[in-house]
Structures are given as structure tokens and as C-alpha cells.
Amino acid sequence: MSILIDKNTRLIVQGITGRDGAFHTQQMIAYGTKVVGGVTPGKGGTEMHDVPVFDTVAEAVEKTKANTSVIYVPAAFAADAIHEAADAGVQLIVCITEGVPVNDTMDAWHKVIEMRGANNPLGKPRLIGPNCPGLITPGQAKVGILPGHIVTPGPIGVVSKSGTLTYEVVKQLTDKGLGQTTCIGIGGDPIIGTDFIDALALFEADPKTEGIVLMGEIGGNAEEQAAQFIKRHVTKPVVAFIAGQTAPPGKRMGHAGAIIAGGKGTAAEKMAAFEAVGVPVARIPSEIPGLISELLQRRRARKKNGAAKPAKKAAKPAAKPAKKAAAKPVKKAPAKKAAKPPKAKPAPKKKAPARKK
Amino acid sequence: MNLHEYQGKELFARYGLPVLPGQVAGTPEEAREIAAQIGGLVVIKAQVQAGGRGKAGGVKLAHTPDEAFEKARDILALTIKGLPVRKVLVAQAADIAKEYYLSIVMDREKKLPLIMLSAEGGVDIEEVARVSPEKILKQHIPLEGLRPYAARALMMKVFTDFKQAQQAATILLKLYNVFMDDDCSLAEINPLAVTPEGRVIALDAKVVLDDNADFRHRDWDEHWRDPADESQWSRLAREKGLSYVKLDGDIGCVVNGAGLAMATMDLIKHYGGEPANFLDIGGSSNPEKVTAALKIITNDGHVRAILFNIFGGITRCDDVANGIVASLKESPLPVPLVIRLTGTNEEKARQILSDFGLGATTSMDEAVQMVIAKAQEVAS
Numbered sequence: 002m003s004i005l006i007d008k009n010t011r012l013i014v015q016g017i018t019g020r021d022g023a024f025h026t027q028q029m030i031a032y033g034t035k036v037v038g039g040v041t042p043g044k045g046g047t048e049m050h051d052v053p054v055f056d057t058v059a060e061a062v063e064k065t066k067a068n069t070s071v072i073y074v075p076a077a078f079a080a081d082a083i084h085e086a087a088d089a090g091v092q093l094i095v096c097i098t099e100g101v102p103v104n105d106t107m108d109a110w111h112k113v114i115e116m117r118g119a120n121n122p123l124g125k126p127r128l129i130g131p132n133c134p135g136l137i138t139p140g141q142a143k144v145g146i147l148p149g150h151i152v153t154p155g156p157i158g159v160v161s162k163s164g165t166l167t168y169e170v171v172k173q174l175t176d177k178g179l180g181q182t183t184c185i186g187i188g189g190d191p192i193i194g195t196d197f198i199d200a201l202a203l204f205e206a207d208p209k210t211e212g213i214v215l216m217g218e219i220g221g222n223a224e225e226q227a228a229q230f231i232k233r234h235v236t237k238p239v240v241a242f243i244a245g246q247t248a249p250p251g252k253r254m255g256h257a258g259a260i261i262a263g264g265k266g267t268a269a270e271k272m273a274a275f276e277a278v279g280v281p282v283a284r285i286p287s288e289i290p291g292l293i294s295e296l297l298q299r300r301r302a303r304k305k306n307g308a309a310k311p312a313k314k315a316a317k318p319a320a321k322p323a324k325k326a327a328a329k330p331v332k333k334a335p336a337k338k339a340a341k342p343p344k345a346k347p348a349p350k351k352k353a354p355a356r357k358k
Numbered sequence: 359m360n361l362h363e364y365q366g367k368e369l370f371a372r373y374g375l376p377v378l379p380g381q382v383a384g385t386p387e388e389a390r391e392i393a394a395q396i397g398g399l400v401v402i403k404a405q406v407q408a409g410g411r412g413k414a415g416g417v418k419l420a421h422t423p424d425e426a427f428e429k430a431r432d433i434l435a436l437t438i439k440g441l442p443v444r445k446v447l448v449a450q451a452a453d454i455a456k457e458y459y460l461s462i463v464m465d466r467e468k469k470l471p472l473i474m475l476s477a478e479g480g481v482d483i484e485e486v487a488r489v490s491p492e493k494i495l496k497q498h499i500p501l502e503g504l505r506p507y508a509a510r511a512l513m514m515k516v517f518t519d520f521k522q523a524q525q526a527a528t529i530l531l532k533l534y535n536v537f538m539d540d541d542c543s544l545a546e547i548n549p550l551a552v553t554p555e556g557r558v559i560a561l562d563a564k565v566v567l568d569d570n571a572d573f574r575h576r577d578w579d580e581h582w583r584d585p586a587d588e589s590q591w592s593r594l595a596r597e598k599g600l601s602y603v604k605l606d607g608d609i610g611c612v613v614n615g616a617g618l619a620m621a622t623m624d625l626i627k628h629y630g631g632e633p634a635n636f637l638d639i640g641g642s643s644n645p646e647k648v649t650a651a652l653k654i655i656t657n658d659g660h661v662r663a664i665l666f667n668i669f670g671g672i673t674r675c676d677d678v679a680n681g682i683v684a685s686l687k688e689s690p691l692p693v694p695l696v697i698r699l700t701g702t703n704e705e706k707a708r709q710i711l712s713d714f715g716l717g718a719t720t721s722m723d724e725a726v727q728m729v730i731a732k733a734q735e736v737a738s
Binding site: 284 | 467469487543571615702
């Protein structure tokens with residue numbers, strides 16, 4: 002199992018004839034992803050790596066039944082590409098492009114959220130990125146630029162704001178025999194389509210994911226929110242890591258969103274937020290495999306020993322915590338409703354009570 | 359990009375926001391001339407991007423052009439929070455009856471512009487936010503834009519005088535235009551001042567522009583970017599497309615990817631070293647970038663050893679290795695180099711490096727410990 006992408010993913014590449022688009026199309030096909038089409042206005046009717054190219058996303062979706070799109074178009078046109086994909090009924094839109102103006106992303110974000118509203122005949126689109134490496138479900142599909150050779154199927158969900166740091170940690174997990182369900186890079190911009198919370202909800206709902214590794218960085222408060230969400234809604238073990246412990250205030254550290262502004266968004270605050278809810282924080286990346294492995298073993302042992310327990314557990318959450326749990330997503334809706342990868346079930350309504358590690 | 363106050367006011371004036379006449383001066387003589395032109399009481403303000411200028415002696419009043427000369431000379435000799443004052447703004451001084459705070463900032467959480475308004479103006483707003491957050495009114499601006507009635511209603515919550523509220527509402531609407539049309543991440547007026555005659559004016563301006571939008575503001579670079587604001591090395595980094603932030607340590611690092619670059623700095627600190635910089639060479643790894651990166655790091659500050667940390671995903675390790683070798687052939691390094699690379703084409707890269715007499719490790723932890731040891735050797 003996995004989240005968001007799998008063997009049923011039918012992908013189109015927006016900007017397929019560009020340098021990056023063409024290169025990564027080849028890489029994604031080589032990994033086994035079903036790339037069914039590409040879009041470059043003016044290049045319709047041609048082919049790229051044996052993939053048909055269309056002039057518009059609407060045409061590409063109509064002809065190929067694509068459900069996912071990945072965007073490699075230049076920053077000036079990336080937000081428009083998101084709008085086009087959403088309007089064409091694409092369900093999962095992954096924007097790799099870096100350097101998209103925040104105002105443009107804001108518009109695109111609200112468009113996607115609006116379309117997630119109840120009776121949209123085009124379904125419920127989800128945006129990942131911009132400025133992200135995309136996602137990969139080991140052995141099934143990759144959408145974006147994550148290298149395929151570092152992942153292996155297994156029980157861990159990985160979510161991160163970063164690109165190469167994710168590769169680093171994923172490789173360390175793989176080297177230690179800890180495979181992954183899906184690895185998702187949500188992006189380093191101030192406004193992104195899918196946040197930690199959304200990814201956590203998806204991993205929590207995915208039966209094959211047994212533990213989650215979350216990698217954040219300085220800037221904003223998405224990590225603090227993730228910590229609160231974990232406390233209330235995540236029963237699976239989570240290990241966190243925060244990059245930028247030595248970052249000076251007021252300086253942008255590469256990613257547009259990675260900046261300590263007005264004394265807010267420091268690594269120390271974020272680490273404290275996770276620790277306060279019982280999520281172990283790795284001090285350095287190489288601690289992550291050990292921490293998550295230990296938690297996985299404990300969880301498995303608990304499950305084994307506690308076969309009788311679930312009954313007891315089931316009785317409890319019905320009371321107060323469940324109500325509390327339900328209240329939050331409603332407030333955040335519609336963004337926070339779990340997405341629907343083909344065949345996957347929506348996020349379960351049942352919520353565990355207090356978090357226990 | 360952060361604008362100086364005088365630049366922010368120039369931007370504000372373009373959008374019709376009420377700012378008092380003033381000009382920037384780089385010398386006491388210029389300050390005297392501007393003061394004479396303006397006539398009457400002027401205020402001389404240090405143009406550095408740091409808060410607390412007043413407390414540091416960077417804001418002074420002058421009654422005459424000669425006094426403006428003296429005050430400007432004093433202020434131009436200051437260093438405020440590590441930043442030497444190279445320019446002063448000489449502006450008409452205003453009598454102030456009351457000071458407010460007004461800003462628009464992009465709220466990452468709600469994904470909408472957020473208005474922040476307070477009757478506690480002229481002071482450090484972060485302090486107000488910490489001590490008495492209830493004194494700051496916050497209101498999001500919907501995607502459709504800011505309606506005049508909404509701006510008026512908001513201002514009437516803070517201003518008791520209707521005419522003043524009306525003026526403040528007009529200022530807010532114009533500030534919103536600045537924010538949207540000029541792609542700001544922050545547009546702040548602190549203080550938004552009321553004169554004894556009841557006129558509402560923007561006495562200060564703090565503007566942060568969204569660098570991602572510079573492609574559609576061709577004037578930004580040439581009009582706002584002050585060559586003297588950045589070191590020659592920061593400029594080289596920007597021109598070569600490298601993300602670079604100088605720090606105080608002695609271990610230089612060249613990394614691909616922002617997250618990994620931050621994690622590398624953290625790891626250096628973790629093992630007892632001090633990082634000299636943040637540097638992300640990005641996905642591309644052409645020799646030109648590698649050369650520029652090494653040039654910047656070895657010249658800007660006092661580096662004792664350099665670490666390359668490359669995770670070859672899309673970036674190919676052999677490309678980076680070629681870049682390193684090409685760069686070293688051109689200009690040998692004055693300090694020890696530790697190379698860590700892993701991932702795509704790692705073996706090829708190792709071969710290229712060893713042909714040139716260089717070794718490389720695969721573990722990030724090991725590499726960081728090695729570079730710290732080398733730096734200590736150099737130091738002793």
C-alpha cells in the first residue's frame with residue numbers, strides 16, 4: 002500500500018518537451034511509472050520518449066484518462082499550469098517548479114481548495130508543492146525528481162520539506178533495512194498545497210504505513226501544527242528532524258520559506274513542539290533510522306501482546322477525544338480531508354485517544 | 359529583497375501614500391543641502407536594515423542645515439547592530455500627536471494577506487505581540503481583494519476620529535495595492551502617525567519584496583538593489599545562482615540542496631565545529647558553479663577547511679567531481695578539502711577524484727568529523 006501514487010497512477014507531464022521535463026520523463030518511465038502523456042502548448046501531435054504530447058491538459062486528460070500531473074514548466078507559468086490541471090479534472094497535481102511568486106501560488110492554492118468543495122463534478126484535486134521533489138512509492142511509481150535507486154518498499158512513510166536531505170535520510174533508512182510505503186517532499190515555499198498535516202493524515206490512514214519520519218526546517222509554523230495534529234490524530238509512531246538549528250535569524254536559507262522572521266520559526270521552537278507531544282526528535286540525520294526502528298519494534302510488540310486490547314481501546318475513544326478529533330478537521334476542511342488515491346479509502350473517522358509512545 | 363526606508367517611501371509615494379518629503383544622503387554635505395531644500399526642522403535617519411535605530415542614536419532632529427550636517431556626520435559614523443551606516447534619510451520632521459502600527463504580511467497558514475493594526479505604534483511590534491497580543495488587531499484580506507468599506511470598518515475600530523479613520527482606510531487600501539502589485543512579503547508602516555492637525559501620514563516604511571517575483575519586476579534589480587549593500591562575494595553568489603549566507607565559523611561547506619545544506623551546518627556544530635557559511639549549489643553541478651563556490655568560500659571570511667557534501671540524486675556525482683578537479687586545476691585551494699559524495703555515478707566520481715589525488719568518503723557524519731579535525735590541525 003501507499004499514499005497518493007501507486008500502480009494505478011496515470012501521469013501526464015506538463016512541460017514535457019523542456020530540458021527538465023524531458024529528462025525526468027525518461028527517469029519516471031524507467032522507474033515504471035505509467036507516463037501516459039505530456040503537455041506543451043504548440044507541440045501537440047508530437048512525441049517525447051514515445052509519449053504523446055498534447056497542446057492542453059484538458060485534451061491530454063480526455064485522451065489518456067490521466068489522473069495525475071507533474072509540472073516542470075518555468076516559474077512564470079507554473080501557477081497557470083496548476084490552474085489548467087485543476088480545471089481539466091486532474092486529481093493529483095505535483096508542482097516541481099522552484100521560484101513561483103507567492104502571490105501566484107496563493108491564487109492556485111485557493112483554486113484547488115475551492116474545487117475540493119463538496120459537489121465538484123471534477124472530483125477533489127490535491128496540490129503538492131510547488132518547489133518540491135515530488136513523491137515516490139517504492140516499486141510502483143515515482144512522480145517528480147526523487148532518485149529511484151535509494152528507496153525500497155517497506156513500512157515507513159516519509160514526509161519532508163526538503164529534497165536532497167530527504168534522499169539522505171531515505172538512503173540511510175534503506176541501508177538499515179527500513180523500507181518505505183511512500184516518500185513525499187511537500188516543498189520549501191511559504192505556501193504549499195499539501196502540508197505536513199495532510200501527509201500525516203494520509204499516512205495514518207494507510208494500513209501499510211507503520212511509522213512516519215517527518216523532516217521539517219526553519220520558517221513558518223507548519224511543524225508546530227504538525228506536532229499538535231500528531232498529538233490528537235496520529236496513533237502511529239513518528240520521528241521528527243528539523244534542519245536549520247544553526248541558521249541565523251532574518252536570512253533566507255535557500256528555500257523561500259526557510260527564514261526565521263521576527264524571532265519566529267526557529268529550529269529550537271519546532272523541536273520543543275515535537276518533544277512536548279512525545280515525538281522523539283533526532284539531533285542529527287543518522288539518528289533517525291535507530292529511533293524509528295525502535296518505535297516500530299515496540300509498536301509491533303504491543304500489537305502482538307495486546308490482541309485483546311483493541312476492544313478496550315474501541316470503547317474509550319468513542320467518548321470525548323473522538324469528538325475533539327472530529328472538530329479539528331472540520332475547521333480545516335476542506336483542505337485537510339484525506340485525498341483519494343485510486344482505490345484507497347478516505348481517512349478513517351475513528352481516532353485514538355491520548356498518544357502513547 | 360529588503361528595501362531601505364527611503365526606498366520603501368519612494369515605493370509608497372508611487373502608489374500615492376502620504377509620506378513627507380525627503381531624500382537620501384551619503385555624506386554630511388549632501389545632508390546639509392537636502393535640509394536646506396526642505397527648510398525648517400528635519401529628521402536625519404540612519405538607513406540600515408535593523409530595528410532599534412532610534413535607541414542606537416541613529417535618528418536625530420536638526421533645526422538648521424548646519425545642524426543637519428553635524429548630525430548626519432555623527433550618524434554616518436555609527437555601526438548599528440553590526441551594520442555600518444552608509445546613508446541617511448533627511449526628511450521633513452513632523453509633529454506627532456499619536457502613533458499607530460499598520461502592516462500587511464503574507465500569512466503562510468491561511469494563505470492570505472493579513473492586516474495587522476495597532477494603536478501601539480512607533481514601538482517594536484514584536485514586543486507588543488509578545489507582551490500584549492490583544493493590542494494587535496488582525497484581519498485577513500480575502501482573495502477577491504480589500505473593499506473600501508472593510509478598510510473603513512477596520513480603521514474605525516482603532517481611530518476614534520472619523521476623518522482620521524477615513525484617511526487611514528485610504529492608506530490601507532493603497533498599502534494593499536503596493537503589497538499585491540509589487541509582490542511584497544511585507545509592507546509595514548510603523549509609525550502610522552497622526553499630526554496635531556489630524557493628518558495621517560506614513561512616517562516609516564519597511565518593505566520586503568518576494569524575490570521569486572523579480573522576473574516580472576524588471577526595475578527591482580536596477581532600481582532597488584544597492585551594490586554597496588552586499589559584499590562582492592554575496593553578489594558573485596547571486597549572479598552564479600548559488601544560495602549563500604555567510605556565517606562566523608571557520609568550516610566552509612558546499613552542499614547540493616537547501617535542506618541538506620542546513621543539516622550539514624547543524625552537523626558541523628553538533629560535532630564541535632563552526633560552519634562558515636550556508637551554500638547550496640543547487641541541482642546543476644557545472645564546473646563554473648563549483649569554482650565560484652570555492653572562490654566565495656575561501657575569500658569571504660577566514661575558512662580553515664572546506665567540506666563538499668553532495669547527495670547525487672538528479673545531480674550526478676561525476677559532474678561534481680569534474681567540477682572540483684577543473685576548479686582545483688585552475689586555482690589550488692589554500693585550505694584542506696574533504697569530499698563526501700554518494701548516489702548517482704558515485705564510483706565514476708571516486709575514480710575522477712583519485713586520478714587527481716583526492717579521496718572521498720560516503721558517510722556524511724564521517725566527512726563532517728574529518729573536516730573538523732582538518733580545521734583544527736590548520737588552526738594549531
